[in-house]
Amino acid sequence: MKHINDFMKMKVSGSKIVMVTAYDYPSAKFVEQAEADMILVGDSLGMVVLGLDSTVPVTMEDMIHHAKAVKRGAVDTFIVVDMPFMSYHLSIRDTLLNGARIMQETGAHAVKLEGGGEVADHIKALVKSGIPVVAHLGLTPQSVAVLGGYKVQGKDSETARKLIQDAKKCQEAGAFALVLECVPRQLAEEISAALEIPTIGIGAGASVDGQVLVYHDILTYGVNRIPKFVKQFSNIGEPILAGLNAFVNEVRAGQFPENRHSFTMKEEELKVLYGGKV
Ligand SMILES: Nc1nc(=O)c2c([nH]1)NC[C@@H]1CN(c3ccc(C(=O)N[C@@H](CCC(=O)O)C(=O)O)cc3)CN21
Numbered sequence: 001m002k003h004i005n006d007f008m009k010m011k012v013s014g015s016k017i018v019m020v021t022a023y024d025y026p027s028a029k030f031v032e033q034a035e036a037d038m039i040l041v042g043d044s045l046g047m048v049v050l051g052l053d054s055t056v057p058v059t060m061e062d063m064i065h066h067a068k069a070v071k072r073g074a075v076d077t078f079i080v081v082d083m084p085f086m087s088y089h090l091s092i093r094d095t096l097l098n099g100a101r102i103m104q105e106t107g108a109h110a111v112k113l114e115g116g117g118e119v120a121d122h123i124k125a126l127v128k129s130g131i132p133v134v135a136h137l138g139l140t141p142q143s144v145a146v147l148g149g150y151k152v153q154g155k156d157s158e159t160a161r162k163l164i165q166d167a168k169k170c171q172e173a174g175a176f177a178l179v180l181e182c183v184p185r186q187l188a189e190e191i192s193a194a195l196e197i198p199t200i201g202i203g204a205g206a207s208v209d210g211q212v213l214v215y216h217d218i219l220t221y222g223v224n225r226i227p228k229f230v231k232q233f234s235n236i237g238e239p240i241l242a243g244l245n246a247f248v249n250e251v252r253a254g255q256f257p258e259n260r261h262s263f264t265m266k267e268e269e270l271k272v273l274y275g276g277k278v
């Protein structure tokens with residue numbers, strides 16, 4: 001299993017870090033089998049597995065419930081768990097209690113949280129307490145209500161400069177990696193060159209140190225809207241629907257189950273059961 005030091009080395013050597021989200025036992029098993037470097041139990045689970053409109057309603061209980069299942073499916077992969085909305089803002093004490101719950105109850109290796117300078121003290125406190133932190137800048141979906149939608153961030157020189165400063169603050173606070181979501185590729189390249197810690201991009205172009213995508217987006221698995229930065233590497237919706245349609249049709253047609261899909265009783269047991277009147 002790769003660990004924090006390996007991700008740092010991968011940046012230096014130029015080998016790309018591959019991160020994929022997973023939300024349950026089977027998805028974690030598949031991502032581990034595909035040999036991704038890291039699994040992210042993303043709060044995007046609120047949207048792709050719970051059917052919510054945003055990641056804002058996702059709770060600590062949701063994250064822990066799903067992360068425990070992911071850990072059972074991926075015993076040998078580095079696991080990062082998103083800290084959900086408002087779980088790292090109230091006080092340093094609350095942040096530490098929530099970070100500790102994620103680490104102790106799920107067996108995760110690190111947590112991820114959204115924001116820059118405004119959460120730097122919380123990143124610092126977590127790292128000082130022994131909890132590795134991945135930072136997340138650019139489009140930070142937990143702030144969608146403030147950002148006014150899922151929009152590309154850092155398109156003008158002023159907001160770009162702010163993002164570069166925030167990225168440096170995350171590194172200074174002790175984050176060991178930084179997710180950059182939905183920022184212009186030139187800005188992502190600039191931030192990646194300016195930092196010693198690896199950057200992991202989603203909609204941030206190719207000049208970052210790694211890539212992350214949502215499991216359901218990669219596979220086209222029950223997703224409604226696909227962002228521009230997603231490549232649909234396969235469409236598992238088709239074989240899923242084909243299998244389900246076949247089951248429904250065969251039951252209705254009396255073709256399933258066949259005898260080989262069921263169990264039988266010995267003739268003598270049947271005789272006893274019917275009082276010898278077989
Ligand atoms: N399925 C899924 N994939 C994700 O990557 C994802 C989620 N859900 N949920 C949580 C956040 C929300 N994310 C999103 C959602 C939508 C766009 C989007 O539609 N972006 C526009 C760009 C808008 C602009 O031009 O500024 C796009 O066309 O891609 C981007 C990121 C990323 N995360």
Ligand SMILES: CC(C)C(=O)C(=O)O
Pocket residue numbers: 021040041042043044045082136179181202212213214
């Ligand atoms: C999209 C990634 C970076 C994420 O934060 C999530 O899946 O929740």
Ligand SMILES: [Mg+2]
Pocket residue numbers: 042043044055082
């Ligand atoms: Mg997230």
